[in-house]
Amino acid sequence: MSRLEADDLRWALQRRIEDVFVKLGEKFGDLTGRVETEIRPSVSFDDVGGLQQAKAQLRGFALALSDPDAYRAWGIAPPRGVLLYGPPGTGKSKLARALAASSSAIFYHVKLLNLTSKFGVNTGELLQEILRIAMTEKPAVLFLDEAEALSLEHLLPPPQAREASARLVASLCEKLDAVSPGARVLVVGSTSRTDAVDAELVAPGRLDHLVEVALPDAEAQREILTLIQARTERDAGRSLFDAIDYRKMLPVMGGMSGADISEIIRRALEAKVHRAAQGEPTGPVSTDDLLESIDAYKRVRGVVEKIRYGQYL
Numbered sequence: 001m002s003r004l005e006a007d008d009l010r011w012a013l014q015r016r017i018e019d020v021f022v023k024l025g026e027k028f029g030d031l032t033g034r035v036e037t038e039i040r041p042s043v044s045f046d047d048v049g050g051l052q053q054a055k056a057q058l059r060g061f062a063l064a065l066s067d068p069d070a071y072r073a074w075g076i077a078p079p080r081g082v083l084l085y086g087p088p089g090t091g092k093s094k095l096a097r098a099l100a101a102s103s104s105a106i107f108y109h110v111k112l113l114n115l116t117s118k119f120g121v122n123t124g125e126l127l128q129e130i131l132r133i134a135m136t137e138k139p140a141v142l143f144l145d146e147a148e149a150l151s152l153e154h155l156l157p158p159p160q161a162r163e164a165s166a167r168l169v170a171s172l173c174e175k176l177d178a179v180s181p182g183a184r185v186l187v188v189g190s191t192s193r194t195d196a197v198d199a200e201l202v203a204p205g206r207l208d209h210l211v212e213v214a215l216p217d218a219e220a221q222r223e224i225l226t227l228i229q230a231r232t233e234r235d236a237g238r239s240l241f242d243a244i245d246y247r248k249m250l251p252v253m254g255g256m257s258g259a260d261i262s263e264i265i266r267r268a269l270e271a272k273v274h275r276a277a278q279g280e281p282t283g284p285v286s287t288d289d290l291l292e293s294i295d296a297y298k299r300v301r302g303v304v305e306k307i308r309y310g311q312y313l
């Protein structure tokens with residue numbers, strides 16, 4: 001197949017899936033920002049820094065999509081589901097996208113916090129429909145992002161939330177159990193709050209393969225920094241950074257996630273944009289610029305925490 005034919009096919013597929021979701025939206029209510037599909041996510045495992053073990057595990061699960069018979073050859077059914085768990089901003093969404101990309105699967109991104117906030121206790125029926133679509137248009141990674149939102153804690157007082165959530169999870173599990181092994185549909189949940197995930201969801205045959213996505217250690221932080229640097233330079237089409245002195249950087253980066261690192265780099269670049277706009281001299285981003293950015297970012301995080309805990313209210 002030529003490149004053009006492949007593009008045509010992809011485009012037709014995108015249209016078909018969009019039409020299906022528009023119809024679903026007409027029946028249930030607008031799904032914009034709640035469910036998004038990507039035919040071929042443009043992220044690879046090489047774009048994810050650190051997380052060697054999580055990447056290796058997910059590369060294995062990609063077989064469930066690309067070659068389910070590899071499991072049958074050993075007398076077992078391919079996995080149906082995986083749960084990615086770990087602190088916010090550690091690359092869970094990115095990993096899920098990379099998994100879909102590596103096995104040429106369609107990526108269905110279900111944002112459960114937004115979805116349950118709009119559809120509340122009726123989210124179950126909608127989730128069943130979405131799973132049905134994924135089973136029709138596949139191979140598919142059905143990404144249940146913010147799986148803790150199924151607890152409905154953000155919507156209802158505890159006793160009602162527990163009851164409604166149990167019903168919601170039961171209706172999802174009923175559909176999950178019906179996914180035939182080898183269907184080339186992998187359900188990937190993601191959460192930063194394992195305490196709020198219903199045990200039914202991770203029962204055998206469901207999202208029963210657990211993958212930890214931990215905060216990066218110093219080596220992984222360095223890798224993430226380098227990856228993000230390379231990406232921004234590629235996007236800008238020019239070199240933007242001086243050589244970084246990691247001996248100075250790493251000690252002040254303890255506990256920072258990939259999302260934090262991405263943010264300090266963005267802020268350092270933003271400072272350059274503002275200086276340049278005022279006609280001030282700007283060199284490439286230096287270690288000192290990044291240290292300054294880390295300092296400012298930590299102060300901002302401090303204010304955000306105070307707002308969250310009501311100290312400024």
Ligand SMILES: Nc1ncnc2c1ncn2[C@@H]1O[C@H](COP(=O)(O)OP(=O)(O)OP(=O)(O)O)[C@@H](O)[C@H]1O
Pocket residue numbers: 047048049050051087088089090091092093094095191192224227257258259260262
């Ligand atoms: N290990 C990593 N390698 C490269 N980039 C990362 C990594 N971790 C996080 N990032 C960057 O940080 C940002 C957030 O990542 P992502 O959305 O994948 O995190 P998450 O774990 O899904 O977060 P949340 O729990 O808040 O949903 C993205 O811009 C991503 O590029």
Ligand SMILES: [Mg+2]
Pocket residue numbers: 092093094145190
């Ligand atoms: Mg995420």
